[in-house]
Amino acid sequence: MTTMLDTILATKRDEVATRRRATSLADLSALALAQTPPRGFRRALDAKAATGYGLIAEIKKASPSKGLIREDFDPPAHARAYEAGGAACLSVLTDAPYFLGHEDYLIAARAACRLPVIRKDFMVDPWQVIEARTIGADAILIIVAALDDGAMAEIEDAAIGLGMDVLVEVHDADELDRALALKSRLIGVNNRNLKDFTVDFARTYELVGRAPEGCTFVAESGLTTRAELDAMAEHDIRCFLVGESLMRQADVEAATRALLSPLPAGEGGARAEGVGG
Ligand SMILES: O=P(O)(O)OC[C@@H](O)[C@@H](O)c1c[nH]c2ccccc12
Numbered sequence: 001m002t003t004m005l006d007t008i009l010a011t012k013r014d015e016v017a018t019r020r021r022a023t024s025l026a027d028l029s030a031l032a033l034a035q036t037p038p039r040g041f042r043r044a045l046d047a048k049a050a051t052g053y054g055l056i057a058e059i060k061k062a063s064p065s066k067g068l069i070r071e072d073f074d075p076p077a078h079a080r081a082y083e084a085g086g087a088a089c090l091s092v093l094t095d096a097p098y099f100l101g102h103e104d105y106l107i108a109a110r111a112a113c114r115l116p117v118i119r120k121d122f123m124v125d126p127w128q129v130i131e132a133r134t135i136g137a138d139a140i141l142i143i144v145a146a147l148d149d150g151a152m153a154e155i156e157d158a159a160i161g162l163g164m165d166v167l168v169e170v171h172d173a174d175e176l177d178r179a180l181a182l183k184s185r186l187i188g189v190n191n192r193n194l195k196d197f198t199v200d201f202a203r204t205y206e207l208v209g210r211a212p213e214g215c216t217f218v219a220e221s222g223l224t225t226r227a228e229l230d231a232m233a234e235h236d237i238r239c240f241l242v243g244e245s246l247m248r249q250a251d252v253e254a255a256t257r258a259l260l261s262p263l264p265a266g267e268g269g270a271r272a273e274g275v276g277g
Pocket of ligand 1: 190223242
């Protein structure tokens with residue numbers, strides 16, 4: 001069966017082949033090395049998680065499963081709102097065909113704030129990692145389901161060589177084992193199955209217990225309310241990647257703050273109001 005992920009990856013391979021013809025590796029590498037150094041992505045996330053929740057807030061215009069998410073899409077304004085609301089890091093979708101993303105959105109968002117930024121795209125070739133650095137990305141995503149072990153290691157080494165962090169995304173125990181054979185200890189569990197788009201928080205709960213000490217563990221996708229984050233925290237998960245539910249709010253800054261702010265004293269067991277959920 002051809003899955004959505006297969007389709008996206010096939011398109012991505014064609015796109016990368018075209019881009020590779022337009023710019024030589026030497027030129028691209030020179031551009032990457034001329035950038036200011038990466039902002040520490042994992043460091044920023046861990047710092048926030050030490051005293052609260054570490055949020056990777058995503059700038060996302062549309063998705064294959066949801067269509068258009070944000071009509072008045074404004075990456076620099078969203079970046080400033082996320083930063084003011086207390087996010088640790090940004091994620092910016094750059095895939096155009098399926099997510100209506102663009103490299104320029106990442107450039108504009110990063111320039112508008114001081115947060116580290118992950119390029120959220122489908123990496124199939126180390127060439128894309130160098131390209132990500134030329135637009136300023138501080139981190140990249142490796143989707144374990146999309147790559148064989150050799151390709152994952154090559155892509156990770158390219159990122160490490162440029163001083164970038166790598167978020168390694170898994171959705172089952174086999175993928176987690178393959179992720180842990182890499183060097184990065186920043187692991188994301190995608191609650192959304194990229195093959196059929198179903199969301200299941202149980203995935204995160206199952207896998208967090210299998211991650212060794214010293215991992216930064218990020219729950220990704222489908223998160224909407226403060227109560228959901230608090231439930232995850234009971235399983236020791238303190239880092240989250242949230243896109244759609246924040247992007248649908250008129251006041252992104254207030255919604256981000258509401259998601260992250262501590263519960264008022266005395267409300268211990270009762271859950272605070274969520275955003276949009
Ligand atoms: O918008 P959501 O449901 O909050 O999810 C954000 C993020 O986890 C999701 O966009 C995502 C996770 N992994 C990905 C891989 C590719 C594209 C997108 C994603």
